[in-house]
Amino acid sequence: MRYTKLRKENFHEFLRVLERYGKVYAPHRISEKFYDFREMRDPNDVVTEYPRTVMPPKKFFFEPLSELFKVGLRDFSYSTPEEDIQPFVIFGVHAYDIKGLMILDSVYMEPGLEEKQYAVRRQKALIVGISDMPDQYNFSNVRNADWVDEGFDLFLHPIEEGWLIRVGSPTGHKIIDDNSQLFHGTTLKDIDDFKEHEKRRQLSFPMCMSLSDVRYVLEVNWNNPIWEEEAKRCLGCGNCTMTCPTCRCYEVWDEPDVELSSASRFRRWDSCQFHDHGLVAGGENFREHKVDRFRHRYNCKNSYVKALHCDFCVGCGRCTAFCPAGISYMGIITHLMEAKVHED
Numbered sequence: 193m194r195y196t197k198l199r200k201e202n203f204h205e206f207l208r209v210l211e212r213y214g215k216v217y218a219p220h221r222i223s224e225k226f227y228d229f230r231e232m233r234d235p236n237d238v239v240t241e242y243p244r245t246v247m248p249p250k251k252f253f254f255e256p257l258s259e260l261f262k263v264g265l266r267d268f269s270y271s272t273p274e275e276d277i278q279p280f281v282i283f284g285v286h287a288y289d290i291k292g293l294m295i296l297d298s299v300y301m302e303p304g305l306e307e308k309q310y311a312v313r314r315q316k317a318l319i320v321g322i323s324d325m326p327d328q329y330n331f332s333n334v335r336n337a338d339w340v341d342e343g344f345d346l347f348l349h350p351i352e353e354g355w356l357i358r359v360g361s362p363t364g365h366k367i368i369d370d371n372s373q374l375f376h377g378t379t380l381k382d383i384d385d386f387k388e389h390e391k392r393r394q395l396s397f398p399m400c401m402s403l404s405d406v407r408y409v410l411e412v413n414w415n416n417p418i419w420e421e422e423a424k425r426c427l428g429c430g431n432c433t434m435t436c437p438t439c440r441c442y443e444v445w446d447e448p449d450v451e452l453s454s455a456s457r458f459r460r461w462d463s464c465q466f467h468d469h470g471l472v473a474g475g476e477n478f479r480e481h482k483v484d485r486f487r488h489r490y491n492c493k494n495s496y497v498k499a500l501h502c503d504f505c506v507g508c509g510r511c512t513a514f515c516p517a518g519i520s521y522m523g524i525i526t527h528l529m530e531a532k533v534h535e536d
């Protein structure tokens with residue numbers, strides 16, 4: 193892999209250079225405690241140290257609300273919005289969110305079942321990763337999602353003089369080559385800084401354990417009373433799924449215009465924590481009770497689907513950090529791991 197160095201004094205210029213590749217979205221502080229990806233207006237507003245954004249970068253590819261296609265009800269025309277998608281840049285993506293996107297790729301870009309809008313957005317996006325310092329909710333190390341060697345164009349690691357950059361794609365190479373005045377060769381001191389930072393980072397993760405048998409732990413604890421106890425505290429708000437980088441459920445509906453000249457099909461995020469999520473024709477609800485919905489999320493993340501890059505959880509900690517009821521995802525999993533087998 194190619195390494196290069198970006199000095200502190202060139203950082204803002206680098207962000208301006210990225211604008212040539214499309215609209216730049218980057219982490220911004222949006223309140224006292226929270227951060228989110230926002231369009232960059234001023235490089236001074238871009239944050240490089242943050243625990244996690246409220247919404248993961250999935251919102252740029254699998255949008256919270258999107259029009260899938262439009263049909264003319266009189267002229268029988270058909271159009272999709274893919275042609276209007278412009279190239280864009282997401283700056284400052286943490287490794288676990290890059291893994292999250294790779295997991296979504298496996299769903300929305302499955303060969304033969306490609307979701308066109310998602311695929312076009314992925315092709316048009318440039319991803320610039322940045323190293324994170326974990327806080328108390330981050331267990332991406334346990335999920336093998338604290339480091340990536342693919343899924344980005346450039347990846348920045350802090351060093352004393354500025355940033356050590358790993359180059360991860362042909363576009364990344366081109367950015368470096370086309371703007372060589374901004375970059376410098378790395379020295380042994382830079383590599384030592386980088387190694388030192390990584391060492392501190394690894395020591396900052398709050399957990400060190402194996403989740404390799406978690407799917408079996410969940411299976412044998414299907415009737416553990418912890419599900420009822422914790423589900424009682426759950427508000428069913430859906431924060432945990434909306435903010436999760438790998439949650440991907442949605443609902444679709446058709447809407448004609450008032451003149452009945454055209455109609456559009458829309459898609460909107462849905463949450464398995466909502467009562468109506470399991471409601472089907474005939475009034476049957478296959479997850480009628482809150483405990484069913486609550487337990488379902490843990491199984492969906494850890495056992496229902498085949499593990500690819502890792503299970504369908506990258507350990508970002510959002511579901512715990514943003515749960516208004518203070519429910520700890522890993523608190524429940526560790527409790528079950530200690531219980532191991534629960535007999536009825």
Ligand code: SF4
Pocket residue numbers: 425426427428429430431432433465511514515516517518519
């Ligand atoms: S964020 Fe917390 S309260 Fe809201 S649905 Fe998820 S677990 Fe329940």
Ligand code: SF4
Pocket residue numbers: 432435436437438439493504505506507508509510511512521
């Ligand atoms: S389940 Fe929770 S910790 Fe895991 S990826 Fe989703 S939000 Fe992050």
